Amino acid sequence: MKRKSGVVVAGLVAACPVAAQGAVSAEYKWLTFLVFGVIIALTMFVTYLAARRVKSTAQFYAAGRSVTGIQNGWAIAGDYLSAASFLGIAGLISLYGYDGFMYSVGWLVAYITVLLVIAEPCRNIGKYTLGDILAFRNDPKAAKTLAAVSTITVSIFYLTAQMVGGGVLVKTLIGIDYEVSVVAVGVLMLAYVVFGGMVATTWVQIIKAVLLVSASLLLVFFTWMPYGFSLPGFLQAAVDNPGIQAQVAKLLGDPATAMSAQELGQRFLEPGLYLKNPIDQISLGLALVFGTAGMPHILMRFFTVPTAKDARTSVLWAMGIIGGFYVLTLFLGLGAAMNVGSATISGIDAGGNMAAPLLAQYIGGGADSILGNLFLAFVAAVAFATIVAVVAGLVLASASAMSHDLWVGVIKGAKATQAQEVRAARISSVIVGIIAIVIGILAKGQNVAHLVALAFAVAASSNLPAVLLTLYWKRCNTRGIALGMIVGASSAIGLVLVSPNMTYPNAVRATNEPIVAARTSSIDTANAEMQADPARRAEIEARVTKLTAERAAAQAKIDAVAGQTRSIVGLEAPLIGLKNPGILSIPLGFLCVIFGSLLIREKRSEDMWEELYVRQNTGLHAEAASAH
Amino acid sequence: MSNTDWAHIHAHPKFKELHRRKSRFLWTLMAISVAYYFLLPVGAGYFPELFKQKLWGPMNFGLVFAFSEFLVAWGIAAIYARHANRNFDALAAELQKQFEGSTP
Numbered sequence: 001m002k003r004k005s006g007v008v009v010a011g012l013v014a015a016c017p018v019a020a021q022g023a024v025s026a027e028y029k030w031l032t033f034l035v036f037g038v039i040i041a042l043t044m045f046v047t048y049l050a051a052r053r054v055k056s057t058a059q060f061y062a063a064g065r066s067v068t069g070i071q072n073g074w075a076i077a078g079d080y081l082s083a084a085s086f087l088g089i090a091g092l093i094s095l096y097g098y099d100g101f102m103y104s105v106g107w108l109v110a111y112i113t114v115l116l117v118i119a120e121p122c123r124n125i126g127k128y129t130l131g132d133i134l135a136f137r138n139d140p141k142a143a144k145t146l147a148a149v150s151t152i153t154v155s156i157f158y159l160t161a162q163m164v165g166g167g168v169l170v171k172t173l174i175g176i177d178y179e180v181s182v183v184a185v186g187v188l189m190l191a192y193v194v195f196g197g198m199v200a201t202t203w204v205q206i207i208k209a210v211l212l213v214s215a216s217l218l219l220v221f222f223t224w225m226p227y228g229f230s231l232p233g234f235l236q237a238a239v240d241n242p243g244i245q246a247q248v249a250k251l252l253g254d255p256a257t258a259m260s261a262q263e264l265g266q267r268f269l270e271p272g273l274y275l276k277n278p279i280d281q282i283s284l285g286l287a288l289v290f291g292t293a294g295m296p297h298i299l300m301r302f303f304t305v306p307t308a309k310d311a312r313t314s315v316l317w318a319m320g321i322i323g324g325f326y327v328l329t330l331f332l333g334l335g336a337a338m339n340v341g342s343a344t345i346s347g348i349d350a351g352g353n354m355a356a357p358l359l360a361q362y363i364g365g366g367a368d369s370i371l372g373n374l375f376l377a378f379v380a381a382v383a384f385a386t387i388v389a390v391v392a393g394l395v396l397a398s399a400s401a402m403s404h405d406l407w408v409g410v411i412k413g414a415k416a417t418q419a420q421e422v423r424a425a426r427i428s429s430v431i432v433g434i435i436a437i438v439i440g441i442l443a444k445g446q447n448v449a450h451l452v453a454l455a456f457a458v459a460a461s462s463n464l465p466a467v468l469l470t471l472y473w474k475r476c477n478t479r480g481i482a483l484g485m486i487v488g489a490s491s492a493i494g495l496v497l498v499s500p501n502m503t504y505p506n507a508v509r510a511t512n513e514p515i516v517a518a519r520t521s522s523i524d525t526a527n528a529e530m531q532a533d534p535a536r537r538a539e540i541e542a543r544v545t546k547l548t549a550e551r552a553a554a555q556a557k558i559d560a561v562a563g564q565t566r567s568i569v570g571l572e573a574p575l576i577g578l579k580n581p582g583i584l585s586i587p588l589g590f591l592c593v594i595f596g597s598l599l600i601r602e603k604r605s606e607d608m609w610e611e612l613y614v615r616q617n618t619g620l621h622a623e624a625a626s627a628h
Numbered sequence: 629m630s631n632t633d634w635a636h637i638h639a640h641p642k643f644k645e646l647h648r649r650k651s652r653f654l655w656t657l658m659a660i661s662v663a664y665y666f667l668l669p670v671g672a673g674y675f676p677e678l679f680k681q682k683l684w685g686p687m688n689f690g691l692v693f694a695f696s697e698f699l700v701a702w703g704i705a706a707i708y709a710r711h712a713n714r715n716f717d718a719l720a721a722e723l724q725k726q727f728e729g730s731t732p
Contacts, residue, residue, distance in 0.1 A: 098690060102672055105697045109665040115705055116654050116661075232685035239686045270680045271672035271690055278673020285669055289662060309717060312709060319705050323698050611634035617646060618720045620727060621632070 024174050024380065028373035032174050035374075035381040039211070043192065043385070046203040050196035057421050058626045060197035061128035061400050062303040065625040067202055069310040073317020076301050078205030079393040080107075080292075080318070081212060081325060083165055083353075083386050084452055089326070090359075091352025093333020094345050095247065096274035097238075097267075100333055103275070104326040106285045108319065110292035115315040118293040120308040121471050121616035127623055128303055129397075130296045130463060131405035134470055137608035138478040140414075144405040146485050150462050151296040151401035153489065155394045155432075156439070158295075158455040162394070163440030164448045166387035172349055173357060173380040179441055185384075186437035189392045193399065193429045197422075198304060201392045208382070208389040213321060215382045216328040219356065219375075222363045223335035238334045239265035247342035248273070268337075280579050284453060287582035291456030294463030297397035306625035332356050339363075351449070357383070395436060399428035450501040450579065454492065457582045461488035461589035469593050471616055477605035480597030488589025495581035500574045505561035507573070512554040519551035637727055646719040653711060661704050668697055 024032050054060050067075065085107065092100030126133045131147035163182055170181035192200045227233040238244055245264040249256040251273050256264060267273070275281050292298060302311045336345060336355035339362045348354045360379040364372030403424040408416045416424070465488060466481040496502075523544055530540045566572055578584075614620060637643055672679055672690060679690030 098694075099672075101691075102668060102694055105668055105694060106665065108698065109661065109701050112661040112701055112704055113658070116658050116708060232687055235686040235691075266682075266686060266688075269686060269688060269691060270676070272676055275669075275672070278669055281669035281673060282666060285666060289665060309713075312712060316705055316709055319702060323702060327695075327698060610638040611632075613647075614634050614637045614643060614723075617643070617650065618637075618723045620637075620724055 024373065024376055025367060028370070028377070029174060031370075031373055032377040032380055035377045036384060039207075039381050039385050040188065043188075043200075043204050043207060043388075046207070047192050047196040047200040050199035050203065054195075054197040054199055055422070056418050056626065057128070057404070057425070058623075059199060060422050060425050061300070061396075061404065063198040063202050065304060065306050065623065067304040069305055069313025070317050071202070071206060072301060072305050072310065072314035073321065074209045075202045075205040075304075076298065076314060076318035077321040077325070078207075078209035078212075078389050079297060079301060080322060080390075081209065081386065082162060082390045082452075083169055083383055084161070084449075085325075085329075086212060086216075086386055087169065087353040087356055087383060088351065090329045090332040090336065091345065091349070091355040092274060093330060094336040094340075094355035095342050095352040096251070097244075097248075097334070097337075098269050098271050099274035101330050102271060104329060106288040107292075108323045108326055109285075110288045110290075111315055111319045111322065113289055113293040114298070115312065115319070117468065117472070118299070119302050119311040119315050122299055122467070123302045123305065123308045123311040124616045124619045124622045125471075125612060126299075126303055128300070129400050129404050130299055130467070131401060131409060133299075133467055134481060135409070137470065137476075137605040137612050138481055138602075139604070141410050142478050142482060144409040146466075146482060147463075148401040148405040148410075150458070150485055150489060151405075152398045152432075154294075154296060154455050154459050154463070155398040155401075156435070157451045157458065159391060159394045159398075159436045160439050160443055161448045161451040161455070162387055162391050163436055164443050164446065166384075166391070167440060167444070169353060169383055169387070170380075172354060173376075173383065178444055182440040183437055185387055185391060186433055186440065189388050189395060189436075190430060190433040192388075192392050193396050193433070194426050197425070198300075198396060201389075201396050202304060204385075204392055205389045208385040209321065211382045211385060213325060215360075215379055216325060216332065216356075219335070219360055219363060219379075220328045220331040223331055223339070223359065234331070234334070235269060238268060238338055241265060241338045243341040243343065244268050244337050247337065277577070277579075279583065283578060283580035283583035285582075286586050287453060287457040287460045287580060289460075290464045290586055291458075291460035291582075294459035294467060295456070296401065296459075296463070297393040299467075300393075300397050300400065303623070308619050308622065332359060335359050336362075391436065395429055395432045398432045399425055402428035402432070447501075447503070450496065453580055454496050457492040457496070457580060457585060458489045460582055461492045461585035462486075465586075465589040465593045469590075469597070471612070473594075473597075474606065474609045474613075475597050475601075476593065477597045477600075477602035479599055479602065480593040480595070483596030484589050484591075484593030487592040488585055491588050492581045492585035495576065495578070495585060497569045498571060498575035499579050499581070500577065501579050502567040502569070502571075502574070503561065504567050504571070504573055505564040508557055508561050512557045515554040516551055516558065519547045519554070523547050523551070632727065637723065640723070642719060642723055642726075646716065646723070649719075650716055654708075657704055657708055661701065664700050665697065668693065 058064050089100055089104045092103060122133055125136050129147065130151055131144035134143035134147050163185065166185050167178045167182040170176060171178050192204050224234055227237060239262060245261050248264040248267045259267070305311050305314055333355060336359040340355070340358045345352050345355045345358060357376055357379045360375040361367055361372045364375035366372045403421060407424050408414060408421050462485040465484045469476040470481065526540050526544050526547065530537055615622065671693065679688065679693070681689040683689055683692055
């Protein structure tokens with residue numbers, strides 16, 4: 001384990017001299033690595049302690065069910081708040097104002113479903129995995145196979161987005177190579193999961209959540225302080241900010257010319273700058289509200305606490321932390337837009353992911369100050385810890401599905417010793433980890449942002465209907481969940497494959513060819529100006545460099561689809577306008593579980609109903625915490 | 629474990645009471661929270677003029693409504709926790725006490 005962490009740090013440091021320039025200037029890179037080193041050392045120490053405890057399956061999959069409700073609440077927040085939330089939502093708010101904030105709400109409301117109908121019943125009847133819940137009254141082998149396939153599918157989608165996002169992020173922040181950072185995230189995460197199982201994963205997630213919340217509180221404190229912690233005062237400053245007014249004018253285009261500066265600023269606090277299609281928003285909202293409760297890595301967290309009551313406590317804490325965090329992102333996003341400027345933020349990363357790190361640098365005193373760079377280093381390290389913690393949870397969930405559901409449950413017919421199963425779980429973790437690293441490297445440069453939404457949509461259309469109806473509907477049976485899960489998942493994936501999320505070569509050309517032409521003519525004009533007025537050479541050359549870079553970016557997009565006219569499923573244009581499939585695939589998933597169940601009666605699932613329903617409500621004979 | 633008479637507990641008046649109270653309460657809260665949440669995208673998408681209405685300085689209805697989503701989510705969680713801690717847990721504990729012994 002020590003050797004592994006050594007390799008990671010060596011890899012990070014070795015990459016440093018050859019690295020491209022990131023947001024952290026070369027002069028202060030040692031500071032970033034120092035902060036990274038401290039956080040990695042801390043998590044490795046925790047893993048070392050955990051590794052000595054992890055001998056049984058209950059320890060490996062469920063931390064011996066001895067995590068307290070409060071600890072589990074922090075761990076859920078650590079498992080859930082991905083880099084997409086921390087950097088992505090702050091970024092959306094810094095570029096689009098109100099819509100970014102609105103986007104964050106669904107991620108919190110999702111936990112109401114978890115709290116009310118999922119957490120406690122699952123704790124009462126489950127053991128380690130989604131498969132255990134579904135196998136309770138359905139045919140165990142069929143249910144475990146379905147659950148494992150679904151768990152691995154959902155986790156791989158989510159994992160790919162995390163690995164690619166993480167690689168890009170670390171590259172942008174500190175300039176180390178994409179491949180190196182993907183491997184670093186993968187190896188580090190594997191060290192936690194393989195040696196420390198759920199015990200180490202839990203503590204890594206808790207440490208990460210505490211760091212994330214502290215970093216955000218610190219940033220918000222200093223961002224809000226100049227306005228005397230007055231909300232209207234802070235918002236008024238945003239409205240009055242010329243950078244924000246310019247950003248709105250840029251987003252609105254022609255209609256903005258008729259608006260006053262105040263109107264433009266106020267527009268930033270109104271809906272509609274980013275989210276244009278309400279049906280898509282409702283569809284995404286459905287995927288979040290029903291998908292979170294079907295996410296295998298979240299479900300798994302409820303098996304780590306001793307009782308259903310602790311599961312309840314953990315969701316309450318998680319909701320407090322997650323909700324509080326999203327309120328803070330409003331200040332982070334608006335603060336970054338005011339102090340750093342939307343133009344600067346989108347200049348470094350088009351998605352706005354650098355808003356929070358750049359705000360940290362500004363608050364510490366700017367790019368040339370040691371405190372500014374310390375703050376930036378801290379936020380960068382927190383972002384890195386965030387990715388590793390989320391990825392660890394996902395890998396643990398998929399590995400458990402492989403070892404506990406598929407290998408032990410289906411192949412070995414539930415006959416394996418504890419030691420054999422723990423070994424199988426460790427081997428599965430390594431397999432999933434390597435898959436994650438390989439996919440991360442292969443998917444370099446792909447647009448994977450929509451994979452997060454797809455993971456939630458699949459979980460909402462496949463896992464949630466199966467779990468919910470297994471828990472609450474007497475007639476639900478194996479055929480029902482099989483039909484529902486297969487149709488739910490494949491319709492969600494199928495709808496995305498024919499949606500505007502895919503790359504359509506003709507559309508790419510139609511967007512980018514005019515950009516190339518426009519930049520070319522601007523460059524010609526600039527060169528002509530330079531001939532005419534040599535005194536302005538330096539200024540014009542800078543402009544030409546920028547224009548050339550923009551032309552190259554557009555040309556690269558055109559070259560990537562050269563000779564193609566169809567998307568990967570052979571379409572010239574999207575079949576549907578919807579980017580989020582939930583509004584269609586979730587009802588379809590539910591209907592198919594109901595339809596499949598009603599087709600033929602199944603004796604076992606009906607015989608087991610009374611036991612399941614009594615147990616899920618009372619906690620009679622629930623899996624107890626193991627002594628340690 | 630297999631000797632526990634689940635059907636007997638399922639038919640027991642105390643369990644029936646727990647089931648009745650819990651179902652009604654849970655699904656009502658669930659419906660309220662989902663409905664309240666979807667008012668946000670629906671309102672922002674179809675009633676933008678309402679959302680742009682200024683209430684307090686630069687604070688508009690949309691911002692207040694988005695903040696209220698957080699309060700409502702936390703409020704529903706608190707109501708559920710309070711109710712579950714007071715009512716459901718006691719009933720479940722009674723049932724546990726009464727029937728746990730039935731395991732050989």
